[in-house]
Amino acid sequence: MVDAPRAEPLDLRELFTMHAPYVWNSLRRLGVLASDLEDLTHDVFVQVQRHLGEYDASRPLRPWLFGFAFRIASQYWRRAHRRRERSADAAVARAVDPSALPDQRLAAEQDRQLVLSALEAIDLDRRAVFVLYEIDGVPMAEIARLLGIPVNTAYSRLRVARTEFAAAVRRLRRSER
Amino acid sequence: MKDPHVEPLDPELAALLDSERHAGADPSALDRVWKRVVLPLPASGAAASGSGLHRSWLASHAVGVAAASFVVGGITGAGIYAAVQKPAPEHIVYVERPAPVAASVPAMSTENPTAPPPADSGSSAARASSSARPSQSAPASTLSAERALLDQARAALTSGDGAKALSIAEEHRRRFPSAQLDEEREAIAIQALVAIGRYDEARARAARFRESAPNSLFLPAIEASVASIP
Numbered sequence: 419m420v421d422a423p424r425a426e427p428l429d430l431r432e433l434f435t436m437h438a439p440y441v442w443n444s445l446r447r448l449g450v451l452a453s454d455l456e457d458l459t460h461d462v463f464v465q466v467q468r469h470l471g472e473y474d475a476s477r478p479l480r481p482w483l484f485g486f487a488f489r490i491a492s493q494y495w496r497r498a499h500r501r502r503e504r505s506a507d508a509a510v511a512r513a514v515d516p517s518a519l520p521d522q523r524l525a526a527e528q529d530r531q532l533v534l535s536a537l538e539a540i541d542l543d544r545r546a547v548f549v550l551y552e553i554d555g556v557p558m559a560e561i562a563r564l565l566g567i568p569v570n571t572a573y574s575r576l577r578v579a580r581t582e583f584a585a586a587v588r589r590l591r592r593s594e595r
Numbered sequence: 596m597k598d599p600h601v602e603p604l605d606p607e608l609a610a611l612l613d614s615e616r617h618a619g620a621d622p623s624a625l626d627r628v629w630k631r632v633v634l635p636l637p638a639s640g641a642a643a644s645g646s647g648l649h650r651s652w653l654a655s656h657a658v659g660v661a662a663a664s665f666v667v668g669g670i671t672g673a674g675i676y677a678a679v680q681k682p683a684p685e686h687i688v689y690v691e692r693p694a695p696v697a698a699s700v701p702a703m704s705t706e707n708p709t710a711p712p713p714a715d716s717g718s719s720a721a722r723a724s725s726s727a728r729p730s731q732s733a734p735a736s737t738l739s740a741e742r743a744l745l746d747q748a749r750a751a752l753t754s755g756d757g758a759k760a761l762s763i764a765e766e767h768r769r770r771f772p773s774a775q776l777d778e779e780r781e782a783i784a785i786q787a788l789v790a791i792g793r794y795d796e797a798r799a800r801a802a803r804f805r806e807s808a809p810n811s812l813f814l815p816a817i818e819a820s821v822a823s824i825p
Contacts, residue, residue, distance in 0.1 A: 434629055439620035456624050461738050463632045529614035552612050
């Protein structure tokens, strides 16, 4: 998908139609529990609606949306009770029913659950850089601008996050055997 | 996307991430989210807007829609579920272009999740300063509390208890004088006023809403409600 600059003003309905799945999945990747995804996706679009006029059409749209998701998710995780609930709920949410899916889809779904579980090993600030770069394909300069950090910090966070992600994948795979 | 300063990722990990890149989202859940974003009530006059979304959604995801798909009222989420089982990859392809003279991409401060994005001056010092500026709007936890209260009001209105819906809407106004969901609250309150026969108040409040938020996504629902006054 080409995330090209826009010539006309943003329309919320079009934005939602085209990008709600992206926001939904960004929140998942930022650790929002399945049971909270509807509420937080709603909150993101309430914020987006309020700031539609501030979007700079010369910039890519999805990182702008990710910024709202990141801030909402950050606040979400600051709530202590969420952090306490996190481990148990996440384990339940990550379970994949093998009888519910054909083999190919089951394998893909298990891979996705592995990714989400491994992402949980990464601090949220580093995870944002990792997700934006490795999954969304956002250039590092754009990521640094979005997060308000020096670009060298963004590179550093990516390096650490990669190491953490790889270690978590290895650990999770060992525990599956 | 290749960054000369970043080593290629291990191919096995890259394959895993590619799988996640193709993750979809439950369209019936998104359907519910959309209704909460723009529609104070499922059966309101703005339901046509929701249907417009569904049409648009179907147009962009229609390949493979099963014959079993069905539409009941404005609810099509279950019917279109099959259409998004294989969603398009989310991967973004960037086209290089000159940097704008005055970029205004938000620098994200996690301290204030709902603050308007600060302008980016281009310097890290300025970014640090702007991202640390005081909040101008309520935090997400407040948004969550607002949402919960208005969900109660919406449920009361849906169940036919206009008085209770109005009471909760007024409580929302008292508790959240700088509410982020004020337009949604007003839409609920106006419909509640219509429901309990306080037509003059409903018309007056609708007129104020029309003046203060002429482009609101809630206006069609409000207009439909006022138009239903006998």
